[in-house]
Structures are given as structure tokens and as C-alpha cells.
Amino acid sequence: LEGLAARHPERLLAVNADLSDASQASASIHTALQQLPLPECATITLINNAGVVVPIAQAGHYPAGEVVKAVAVNVTAPLLATDALLSATGHLPARRRVLNISSGAAAKAYPGWSVYCATKAALDHFSRSVAVEQEGKPNPAQIVALYPGVVDTDMQRNIRASDEGQFPQKARFDALKADGALSSPSDAARKIVDYLVSPAFGQTQVVDIREL
Secondary structure, three states, X not given: OHHHHHHOOOOOOOOOOOOOOHHHXXXXXXXXXXXXXXXXXXXXXXXXXXXXXXXOOOOOOOOHHHHHHHHHHHHHHHHHHHHHHHHHHOOOOOEEEEXXXXXXXXXXXXXXXXXXXXXXXXXXXXXXXXXXXXXXXXXXXXXXXXXXXXXXXXXXXXXXXXXOOOOOOHHHHHHHHHOOOOXXXXXHHHHHHHHHOOOOXXXXXXXXXXXX
């Protein structure tokens, strides 16, 4: 992103932040918003895309530090980023949208992914709760948690490198890669963006992109 921002300074600003640090998660949003001509913006959109699947371990075998980081990145950061956006833009007429990238693991239990499942379920219910809070406001923000499907990212590489004893479904994910059944990041991103700018966005709080 830094290289892309350097080539297109009039269109893109890259702000680096460690989202496992709660103070940075909130501050980075305010830093970004300060660079925008907010009163002139027709839309202001936040996409909470960061997430970690580790620890891939069953309860009773958690590395404590990895659990703390997973909760910070998967739950605390998007909550604080959303809070920062809503706080800073509540007085504006712009259409405000928050898209939380979630996972089908929020709704389906996977042994070895109990931390990941729990954090994504938290993100889903946060999205539902904020949507209810926005009802009746003069300019309600729209918020959605979205399941992007199985995408060929570094997260999938971490899954394939995991211990089958801790993650019994490892073979299934190995096969998805071998069979070419993973979505490419670019294809997944295009589907997500098409939905994000569509009139349907915000009508349902938890959405599976494969069902649209």
C-alpha cells in the first residue's frame, strides 16, 4: 500500500498501525479521517479486514499470548475502529458504511479454531448490535459482517501448516488448495466491493458473499 500511495498521492494515503495495540487501532482511524475533506465526502466507508486464525489449537493447549493477540486483532481493533469512525462522523451528512470481514467459522464450530470461531462470532453480534443502535438516528450508519468464502491468502497457508492433531480438518483445507477450489483475493475483493456499493448493503447484518 505504501508503494501504491506513493504513486497516487492524490487518491491514497497509507497509515501504518499495529492493530494488536488498542490505542493504535483507534488512533489510526482518526489519523486517516483528518486527511480527508470530510464535509465534502458523499460516502465514508470503513472496512475491517485484518484478522488472524492463530492459535490453531484446542482448548487446554492455548498459547496465552496468541489468544490475547487474536482477541485484540479480531475483536478489539474492529470495535474501536468502528467506534472511532462513528464518533468522528456522526455530525456529517455522508453515507457511512462499516464492513466487517467475518467468517463462516462464526456460525460453524471447528475443532482447533475455537478462538477464531469465538472472535468471529463476537464480530457478527457486534455488527447486529450496532445496527440496532443506529436505528432511528438522523443519519444511521450501515454495518455488515460478511463471510468472504475460502480465499487463497496467507491465512490459508497458516492453516495448511498447522498440526493435524490440533486441527482435524486440515486435510480438507489441503484439498481445497490442491483442487484449485480457493477463491483468488482479487475475485473475492471484486465481489465484496460490488456488494459494498450496492443498494442491498446494510439490509442484512450478517451476509455470506456466496449466497448473494
